[in-house]
Amino acid sequence: MLVLPISALLSKASLIPLAEFWARATEPVALSAYYVTFSMSVVAALINCFFGFILAWVLVKFDFPGKKWIDAAVDLPFALPTSVAGLTLATVYNDDGLIGCFLTKLGINVVFTRLGVAVAMVFVSFPFVVRTMQPVLQEMEREVEEAAWSLGASPWDTFVRVLLPPLLPPLLTGTALAFSRALGEFGSIVIVSSNLPFKDLIAPVLIFQSLEQYDFVGATVIGTVLLLISMVMMIGVNYLQSLGQKGRPKA
Amino acid sequence: MPRSAEHICEFAGGLSESAGPLQTADAQAAAADERASANGNGAGPASAVAERPRTPAEERQGFPSISGSGGVDEYEGIQMQASQRTSGLLVRVRNMVKHFNTSKGVFKAVQGVDVDIEPSSICALLGPSGSGKTTLLRLIAGLEGVTDGRIYFDDLDATDLAVQDRQVGMVFQSYALFNHKTVAENVMFGLEVRKLDVDRRKRVEDLLELVQLTGLGDRYPRQLSGGQRQRVALARALASNPKLLLLDEPFGALDAVVRKQLRAGLKEIVQTVGVTTIIVTHDQEEAFDLADKVVIFNRGFIEQIGSPTEIIRRPATPFVMKFVGDTNDVPAASLLVRRSRFLTSKSRVMFRPSDIQLFTEFVESVDGHLVTGATVSERANLGWTVRYTLRFDDDVEVEYSVTREQADGRLGLDIGQRIYLYVKPEAMMGFEPEDIDSAPIL
Ligand SMILES: Nc1ncnc2c1ncn2[C@@H]1O[C@H](COP(=O)(O)OP(=O)(O)OP(=O)(O)O)[C@@H](O)[C@H]1O
Ligand SMILES: [Mg+2]
Numbered sequence: 001m002l003v004l005p006i007s008a009l010l011s012k013a014s015l016i017p018l019a020e021f022w023a024r025a026t027e028p029v030a031l032s033a034y035y036v037t038f039s040m041s042v043v044a045a046l047i048n049c050f051f052g053f054i055l056a057w058v059l060v061k062f063d064f065p066g067k068k069w070i071d072a073a074v075d076l077p078f079a080l081p082t083s084v085a086g087l088t089l090a091t092v093y094n095d096d097g098l099i100g101c102f103l104t105k106l107g108i109n110v111v112f113t114r115l116g117v118a119v120a121m122v123f124v125s126f127p128f129v130v131r132t133m134q135p136v137l138q139e140m141e142r143e144v145e146e147a148a149w150s151l152g153a154s155p156w157d158t159f160v161r162v163l164l165p166p167l168l169p170p171l172l173t174g175t176a177l178a179f180s181r182a183l184g185e186f187g188s189i190v191i192v193s194s195n196l197p198f199k200d201l202i203a204p205v206l207i208f209q210s211l212e213q214y215d216f217v218g219a220t221v222i223g224t225v226l227l228l229i230s231m232v233m234m235i236g237v238n239y240l241q242s243l244g245q246k247g248r249p250k251a
Numbered sequence: 252m253p254r255s256a257e258h259i260c261e262f263a264g265g266l267s268e269s270a271g272p273l274q275t276a277d278a279q280a281a282a283a284d285e286r287a288s289a290n291g292n293g294a295g296p297a298s299a300v301a302e303r304p305r306t307p308a309e310e311r312q313g314f315p316s317i318s319g320s321g322g323v324d325e326y327e328g329i330q331m332q333a334s335q336r337t338s339g340l341l342v343r344v345r346n347m348v349k350h351f352n353t354s355k356g357v358f359k360a361v362q363g364v365d366v367d368i369e370p371s372s373i374c375a376l377l378g379p380s381g382s383g384k385t386t387l388l389r390l391i392a393g394l395e396g397v398t399d400g401r402i403y404f405d406d407l408d409a410t411d412l413a414v415q416d417r418q419v420g421m422v423f424q425s426y427a428l429f430n431h432k433t434v435a436e437n438v439m440f441g442l443e444v445r446k447l448d449v450d451r452r453k454r455v456e457d458l459l460e461l462v463q464l465t466g467l468g469d470r471y472p473r474q475l476s477g478g479q480r481q482r483v484a485l486a487r488a489l490a491s492n493p494k495l496l497l498l499d500e501p502f503g504a505l506d507a508v509v510r511k512q513l514r515a516g517l518k519e520i521v522q523t524v525g526v527t528t529i530i531v532t533h534d535q536e537e538a539f540d541l542a543d544k545v546v547i548f549n550r551g552f553i554e555q556i557g558s559p560t561e562i563i564r565r566p567a568t569p570f571v572m573k574f575v576g577d578t579n580d581v582p583a584a585s586l587l588v589r590r591s592r593f594l595t596s597k598s599r600v601m602f603r604p605s606d607i608q609l610f611t612e613f614v615e616s617v618d619g620h621l622v623t624g625a626t627v628s629e630r631a632n633l634g635w636t637v638r639y640t641l642r643f644d645d646d647v648e649v650e651y652s653v654t655r656e657q658a659d660g661r662l663g664l665d666i667g668q669r670i671y672l673y674v675k676p677e678a679m680m681g682f683e684p685e686d687i688d689s690a691p692i693l
Contacts, residue, residue, distance in 0.1 A: 141425060141427055143423045143425055143427035144427045144428075144429065146394050146414070146421070146423070146427070147421060147423060147427040147428075147429075147484075147487075148429075148440070148444075149394070149414040149415055150392060150393075150394070150414050150415075150417075150419060150420070150421040150488075151440055151441035151444060151445075151487065151488075151490075151491070152415050152441055152444045152445040152491065153415065153440070153444040154415065154444075157444050161440075161444070162429055162440075165431045166430065166431045
């Protein structure tokens, strides 16, 4: 299931002479597209990491009216077709949209900019961090926190030295998942961004545009590059995680 | 509620103190401190043994007034030098009330509790589930805010002190170890966050030796057995030399054999360190074995405070009587009670099966006690004991147990056999069914 399409893509790519591959892969348009894709994915992942952590914390540790609704709404980006998400975002952030009209006054444009790309990425990958953190937070005993206090640790010390360390591996996992989701996003971004090269064109859209012009070679090359970079990053994340686990017993 | 004699004594003492020899008491204490620091050497739990704990009486004399002088300013922090530590804390809980606001309304978990715990003594909080033991412990630790009442540590009003400032060591039922830290790091945590100026590695080694875990410092909690984890939790709690150690069912999750071992170990350790210890348990054997003073709880009230012997010998209330041993429970109007000439206004009467004096031959009376006839109606085989059910002529039944050896020998009874017995009226206690109820009051 997984290996077949990947190897198909790679075998197709291997038919392309190396010099041509390199030339196509490093075309300025392509380079800029990679850059936009990865930089915005990183931004989106970081935003998700931060706010997803906070939301998961709040949802687990506090009780407030409407909590159930918020908890359910977290999954919305998963349930929504991405094109619908894109449409919604485009509407909301439009110059005369619900949020857009305020931002425009502040001189901030979201739709048809890189910012829009990032916003769309944040939206579609938001559930990952929240959903990976929630069970871990739920498992955390309140008594561990209390034990730290009774040993003289301030709330801040307790958070940094006792609560946070066991939370880092799942946080990293959630963030990595969110990152790869953001990397692969197409449907909503194609609607929210202007898809102009060097501006807010992302690599997946570039592939789509190449295909539209029957440029199968270009599409294959860019696809292969994306694939390789993603794989390297996933391996990197796994390595980081194994570092975090190091010295810890496998229980 | 029953009040132990000590309360009354102390109250009387408190009255005379206010005018009394305040100066002298302070001077005495200061002199004692000087002597102590003159011969004291180095830190470490073992050197605390040499200290003679200040007696409760001395401590009390040092109390000018209950709410007076004790301010947060006087709090002197953790004493790492054993020579400067006088002993464990004197803990006094006054009129403690704790209500929880729940969705169903206010729940009264602790309803006006007074208890004194002498320095360097072990006090056990004993009672049925939901009686408020853990809640009281958490109040003393500062993990719950009080609804009403005060807590004093020596002469300091600790009621509003933060958990971090109470210098208590706490051991939770679940141990609450930091799983991402090694055993040594767990024990060291308190020293690090309190920034104590000691040789931390040495201190950790000492503590691990104290709890007999030498060499396991590099393990992670997951790699330890339950009993070992429990001891890590104890070492961690003792690391910064607390004056008060609080244990919430520390052996709750362990099997009987390990419990007994650890119990003996715990007693030795806390006596070595000289820390005042409060232990919550619902294992009576544990409470009576460990504690100098046992506090029996029910429904957020104290039923009795006393030494283990006092509580066993002289239960103050029907609840305690029922709680700390086997009882027979008969109507006050029954044949047995009337013939025993036990007078009570209550509707029921209880006594211990072991207080039954039984005869197989008919006698009218023995030592002035009228004897009542009964028939053996049942025999239950409980391993090392045999339990007989005896039915009186008014169909009231009681239970009577003998050891297997006795049952096989002289005291063997047959079903249907006629027997004669009496119970001394002193051994009986009248009560109403609600007196012994332990269901929480909502
Ligand atoms: N945070 C809380 N909110 C509401 N009710 C609580 C809270 N903590 C304790 N209670 C209630 O207070 C009562 C006393 O609880 P506590 O934990 O002190 O009992 P316990 O004597 O320790 O019982 P056990 O032997 O089962 O541990 C219980 O009925 C409990 O439901
Ligand atoms: Mg409890």
